[in-house]
Amino acid sequence: MLMLSVYNTLAREKQVFTPIEPGKVRMYVCGMTVYDLCHIGHARMLTAFDVVVRWLRASGYQVDYVRNITDIEDKIINRALELGITPEALVDRTIAEMHEDLGALYLQPPTHEPRATQHVGGMIRLIEGLIANGRAYPAENGDVYYAVREFPGYGKLSRKSLDDLRAGERVGIDPHKRDPLDFVLWKAAKPGEPQWDSPWGPGRPGWHIECSAMSEYHLGSHFDIHGGGEDLQFPHHENEIAQSEGCHNHSYVNYWLHNGFLQLHGEKMSKSLGNFFTIRDVLKHFDGEVVRFLLIRGHYRSPINYSEELMRDAKNGLERLYTALKNVPPVGRAPIDWESDYARRFKTVMDDDFNTPEAIAVLFEMANEVNRTGSAELSAQLKGLAGILGLLQRDAVDFLQAAHGEGGLSAEAIEQMIVARTEARKAKNFAESDRIRDELLKAGVVLEDAAGKTTWRRQ
Template sequence: MLHIYNTLSRAKEPLKTVEPGQVRMYVCGMTVYDFCHLGHARMLVSFDVVQRWLRASGYKVKYVRNITDIDDKIIRRAVETNRRLSEVTSFYIDAMHADERALGVASPDFEPRATDHVGEMLNIIKRLEDNGLAYQSEDGDVNYSVRGFPGYGKLSGKSLDDLRAGERVAVSSGKRDPLDFVLWKSAKADEPPESKWESAYGTGRPGWHIECSAMSKALLGLPLDIHGGGPDLKFPHHENEIAQTEGAFGGALASIWMHCGPLMVDADKMSKSLNNFRTIRATVAADSALSDEQAAYQPNCREAEMLRFFIVRNHYRSQQNYAPDNLLDAQNALDRLYQTLHNVPAEPLEIDWSHASAQAFRAAMDDDFNTSGAVAALFELSSEANRIHSSEASGLLRALGGLLGLLQTDPAQYLQSPSRYQSGGNALAELTNEQIETLITARATAKKDRNFAEADRLRAQLQSSGVELEDKAGGLTQWRRA
């Protein structure tokens, strides 16, 4: 049985869904004002693996991941660049989708935008006001009265005296308590017209936290089976979501709360606020000179899968450290799996769950999506396939890898793709594929003419450019980038 660590209970629990065999999962998505960085990649890939394993386990999954397309940072970006809000958000949504395609992240079943659900947000605010949990201050903002909700702090484990206003919530003199957070922001005269809606509370826009309360209930109902997000959302965002939804409707917002671990740079979490981030596109785009004016891009398949593997081989809750050496190590490890598939072609097959490695894979994934253990099972299969030259073991390796979104590229295409993340790797390989094929043809001609010195020279030239050759029977030469 699948067990999942629940942030709320601080323990692993068996997955028990509201409707047997069906999972309703909501994950907080992006605020689209800039390109996604590697910390976002971890969240995207982690919950992609979760939904893949749920489906592989026989569950019917309804997966919702929202888009925040109205926010102070979006307004600021629109004003700075003299663009409409919709232009800013559409561009960065397209860029986010390009990142997802590069990383093999499947689209969620629903991807609601906050601006399409303002009516539902206002309805929840009215219910909170009727329940004595919301009030309008003199500055026109509508705030949530935190001390009126007895369960506040249960997710983060903080007492009210320990808590402080969230980083996205400016403390204003209109609040009754500094911990109160905004549900509806009164419009300012200099803000773009696109950022304003009419309401019973005057012209304004929704606060950040109310957006997810409205979208999750509208698309999935209550309670959710799983609610997930990045590590920084536990407080204040998810704590405030609980207060809003449970304060308005009673009952529980979600049965299980999941949070992936942080991606660290030295001792700090990777984030835009600390300016220590690296974007996904800068890490995996085939064109190293990709313009920031271009949303879509062509990924380098070898580097993109390396980044996914880098994330997947660590448990989703663990703290993960970003460093160039760690990417190089991930590239070398993934290369070894693909070399197995190249040397021992995989036989297409259905997964035999009675196989020892398949059983180990399933046991790991059923233990709170332990992808680290699942990847270890892949390497056991790789060793078996190489040791006995078994196409069945290679086929099982590829099939199980597919459940993690790995090992689905043609091995020759993968191994012949350049990578900046390999031993001695340079910007993007000195030789093109066409140049390599030309040199291999020239070497074959030299060998045929018994000019072995020239053949050895050409082989050495290729090796110096990071290209390894393997001569096969019948005069065939296969190659890969080292």
């Protein structure tokens, strides 16, 4: 029997996945800090874990998927001040925009989407537990810090030692910290900022404590999978482990999964570097399913590049798959035959740490076979397997005829030109007929004549 194996960052190796509770998976992924529109690098991370959840569910697991929202943070406060609105108004607007963008990429909603501000009480209780265990301390300025040297396992995820971290320390020394490496759990209130009451005075939580509290509330203090971008390994995920294990004195997460970066000209795409495109920027030119196809065509742990040329290549690839479905419409929605050769190969590669590039290669082989044999049953299997990846679930003709945000002739204009071409052919005016075909081709529209009918698709 095939077993799912995943690359566990904590162990630095692939391991057979064994959930804590048979048949059920509890999974947490660090979501967005909602101060601005999501960029395409964020889409890379969110789509990667959407595929993980889809495959777990296709494998028969009941998945409790939590993806949080950070709705209180310095960037949110500063952006709200710039715009002259309240942080709450900025957060509500940005969350609505995020949901719209992720829906365009065919991401399924998480089981739970907690906001940090809904869990401040849980964060305070965690901090109290850490103080009681001697791993955190209140400072005179009203802040509360985590004492990293009081947690023996600090650095086990990122493979960083405290001595190496201390040697590389460049930030100014905070006189309120016992050690420069200590990090803040609770920030004392500043004038004009959102604040909550606490045993240490009014203030707000630090960023790292938020995920420890939200994951514990929804999944318990020990759960199966924690995911996020590879840039979160240190310090964010390292600090989460220190907080949760430092409070509860037992293991926090069994499997840590991290996705590779989306790169532009060889650099990580990020707002801090200023080299990014928002999801909305890209959707002005390309269909959301094309974007999704590009993002999952590379393995989730590997860096992938973004360019307009690669986007067009992804568009062409997706059109090849949809063309097979158009030429040979699937027979209903038949269940996947997991005993068939294609499905078994698809499952084998997906069970090997969610190897989507190899899974997509199987889809292309199926499409070629559909075109060769005209098998409607195989076409249905192609659609079913692709659906696990969030692909090929639209009407094939609709997809192939859609403008995908790139402008060009409208469907109505194309249909009118096809009618004119048909009339020209009936009148044996083949020069006019060829002229119309060439004009459509220049506009990116391909005509296909078969069985006395003319169909079209965008090139």
